[in-house]
Amino acid sequence: SNPVTAVKLVLLGEAAVGKSSLVLRFVSNDFQENKEPTIGAAFLTQRCTIGAKTIKFEIWDTAGQERFASLAPMYYRNAQAALVVYDVTKPASFIKARHWIRELHEQAAPNIIIALCGNKYDLIEGEIEGEDAKRKVSVEEGQKVAEEEGLLFFETSAKSGHNVNEVFMAIGHKIPEK
Numbered sequence: 001s002n003p004v005t006a007v008k009l010v011l012l013g014e015a016a017v018g019k020s021s022l023v024l025r026f027v028s029n030d031f032q033e034n035k036e037p038t039i040g041a042a043f044l045t046q047r048c049t050i051g052a053k054t055i056k057f058e059i060w061d062t063a064g065q066e067r068f069a070s071l072a073p074m075y076y077r078n079a080q081a082a083l084v085v086y087d088v089t090k091p092a093s094f095i096k097a098r099h100w101i102r103e104l105h106e107q108a109a110p111n112i113i114i115a116l117c118g119n120k121y122d123l124i125e126g127e128i129e130g131e132d133a134k135r136k137v138s139v140e141e142g143q144k145v146a147e148e149e150g151l152l153f154f155e156t157s158a159k160s161g162h163n164v165n166e167v168f169m170a171i172g173h174k175i176p177e178k
């Protein structure tokens, strides 16, 4: 069998944007309508095959509630990849995501692979733009930040599964061969 590359990945983002739900979708192909907030952090693993590579994602799913913010550096310090998540219906969560990106660039490994995820895409799918639209962060705003900061970018839905595997696959593709 081919060698397994372990990749330490951290999820960061405001409370309730859907970090744990993205992990649940990726690891168990499941979704819970009323998922409880994460306390501290959760650890999960998932293997996947990308071409000739087998990657074992070692996932640290951090808690977004403000009282846990001081723990985050412990989880991103040795991370090779990060998923920074916001909710496309919550502008404050996009501002928070930009703060996390800056903090990662200042404090995390210089070659860390970062994916920016605009989650809860299902809430706005097919919606027509307008004043009372539920979408509050445009796809262009997300793309612009990703381009400026050199990040992968996806709009995702943990609920429908839209782009969830794609995010992890894109990260896996960027992991250098040993």
Ligand code: GTP
Pocket: 013, 014, 015, 016, 017, 018, 019, 020, 021, 022, 032, 033, 034, 035, 036, 037, 038, 039, 062, 063, 064, 065, 119, 120, 121, 122, 123, 156, 157, 158, 159, 160
């Ligand atoms: P913390 O652990 O507190 O930081 O929150 P979190 O970012 O892990 O959010 P969590 O996954 O617990 O999801 C919060 C709520 O949003 C739950 O009720 C989820 O069911 C819901 N949710 C998560 N992802 C989606 C999504 O893609 N679409 C919709 N409609 N709801 C979602």
Ligand code: MG
Pocket: 019, 020, 021, 036, 037, 038, 061, 062, 063, 064
């Ligand atoms: Mg959580």
